[in-house]
Amino acid sequence: MISYTPTSFSQGRMDFTWEELSEEERARAYADWEAGKGLIGGDPRKRPNAHLLPAWGLNLPFFRTLALDDARGANGAALRDLLASDRPLEIEIGFGRGDFLLDRARRHPDRLFLGYETKTKATRLMLARIQRYLLTHNSAPDRTEIDALLRSCNLWVSDDDARFSLPRLIDDGRVEMIHVLFPDPWWKREHKVKRLFSPPFVDLLAAKLRPGGLLHFKSDVHEYGELVRYLVEGHPAFTPHDPNLAARIGEAAPTHREYWCQLHDKPVWAYYFMRK
Numbered sequence: 001m002i003s004y005t006p007t008s009f010s011q012g013r014m015d016f017t018w019e020e021l022s023e024e025e026r027a028r029a030y031a032d033w034e035a036g037k038g039l040i041g042g043d044p045r046k047r048p049n050a051h052l053l054p055a056w057g058l059n060l061p062f063f064r065t066l067a068l069d070d071a072r073g074a075n076g077a078a079l080r081d082l083l084a085s086d087r088p089l090e091i092e093i094g095f096g097r098g099d100f101l102l103d104r105a106r107r108h109p110d111r112l113f114l115g116y117e118t119k120t121k122a123t124r125l126m127l128a129r130i131q132r133y134l135l136t137h138n139s140a141p142d143r144t145e146i147d148a149l150l151r152s153c154n155l156w157v158s159d160d161d162a163r164f165s166l167p168r169l170i171d172d173g174r175v176e177m178i179h180v181l182f183p184d185p186w187w188k189r190e191h192k193v194k195r196l197f198s199p200p201f202v203d204l205l206a207a208k209l210r211p212g213g214l215l216h217f218k219s220d221v222h223e224y225g226e227l228v229r230y231l232v233e234g235h236p237a238f239t240p241h242d243p244n245l246a247a248r249i250g251e252a253a254p255t256h257r258e259y260w261c262q263l264h265d266k267p268v269w270a271y272y273f274m275r276k
Contacts, residue, residue: 016185016221016224016227018223018224018226018227018230021199029198029199029200030199030200032193033163033198033200033201036164038163038193038194038195039161039163039164040118040161040194041118041159041161043164044064044065044066044160044161044164045066050064050066050067051066051067051069051070052070053067053070053072053073053075056124056127057073057075057127058070058072058073059073059074059075059146059150060127060130060131060150061075061079061127061135061153061155061156061157062075062127062156062157062158063075063076063079063156063157063158063160064158064159064160065158065160065164065165065168065169068169074143074146074150075150077147078150078151079150079156081151082151082156083112083170083174085112087110087111087112087154088110088111088112088176089111089113089114089170089174089175089176090104090108090111090112090113090114090175090176090177090178090179091113091114091115091116091166091170091175091177091178091179091208092113092114092115092116092178092179092180092181093116093178093179093196094117094118094162094180094181094182094183094184094196095116095117095122095157096117096122096182096255096257097122097125097255097256098115098122098125098126098129098157099253099254099255099256099259100181100252100254101113101115102126102129102130102133102134102155102253103252103253104252104253105134105154106133106134107251107252108154109154110154111154111176112154112156113154113155113156114156114158115155115156115157116157116158116159116160116161116165117157117158117159118160118161119159120159123157123158123159126157127157130153130155130157134153134154134155135149135153163196163201163204166208167204167207170208171208172207172208173208173209173210173211174208174210175208175209175210175213176209176213176214177209177213177214177215177216177248177249178205178208178213178215178216179216179217180196180215180216180217180218181216181217181218181257181258182218182219182220182255183196183197183219184196185219185221185224197227197228197231198231199231199235202231202232202235202238203235205232206235206237206238206275209275210275211275211276212274212275213274213275214245214248214249214272214273214274214275215232215238215271215272215273215274215275216270216271216272217232217270217271217272217273218255218258218268218269218270219268219269220257220258220261220266220268220269222267222269225269228271229241229271232271232273233273236276237275237276238273238274238275238276239273239274239276240273241271241272241273242272242274243270243272244272245272245274246270248272
């Protein structure tokens with residue numbers, strides 16, 4: 001059962017504004033993307049020992065894209081095999097506390113779920129929840145048992161920036177659904193480059209979703225939702241927002257942020273786009 005604890009959420013700023021992109025602004029967005037600007041935590045390739053997993057993530061359903069070949073754990077081989085299977089794949093970008101993603105993994109054991117959260121502390125807390133709710137094992141399993149446990153787990157998480165990981169890890173057309181729920185709008189002009197949604201990011205989503213796949217977005221900042229709608233509907237690979245597509249998700253636990261909005265009677269805007 002998902003439990004929700006009190007939080008220090010606030011309404012946040014409501015003065016988010018945007019304008020349609022000029023050709024110059026679009027070109028700058030692609031140039032910034034190619035240069036690796038805006039990645040949360042910086043370019044992983046420049047980190048010391050980027051090819052190694054942290055000790056706390058070894059032999060758990062955790063991955064870093066550059067450390068899939070870390071031979072100290074069974075992580076990389078197990079994840080590669082899962083991704084090579086025909087199990088429907090869902091991805092959440094920015095899972096926060098993880099309520100929505102954990103609930104979906106428990107409701108749909110036949111599917112594979114990947115979650116990205118750049119806050120390492122939140123990722124470690126999510127790993128603890130996965131161990132509590134999805135994994136059962138002996139206190140000291142051997143390597144064979146560890147391998148079997150990892151391959152049986154349908155929820156894996158990472159503290160990579162999805163913009164770096166997805167092009168390197170996921171085959172084009174592999175993903176059934178992508179969920180982006182309540183991302184940081186990055187209000188300040190100087191932080192705009194960190195904002196998740198941009199023309200090259202929408203290109204990436206279009207590449208990874210299968211034909212008929214679903215992009216699911218929510219925000220409590222209406223104008224940010226409208227910016228996302230402008231970017232996605234302006235891409236030739238997506239159909240316009242259709243609320244009826246929500247039925248494909250079905251019953252699901254709200255994120256912690258959405259739960260807070262419900263308690264405080266704050267509006268939430270949801271968008272559903274299908275990959276053509």
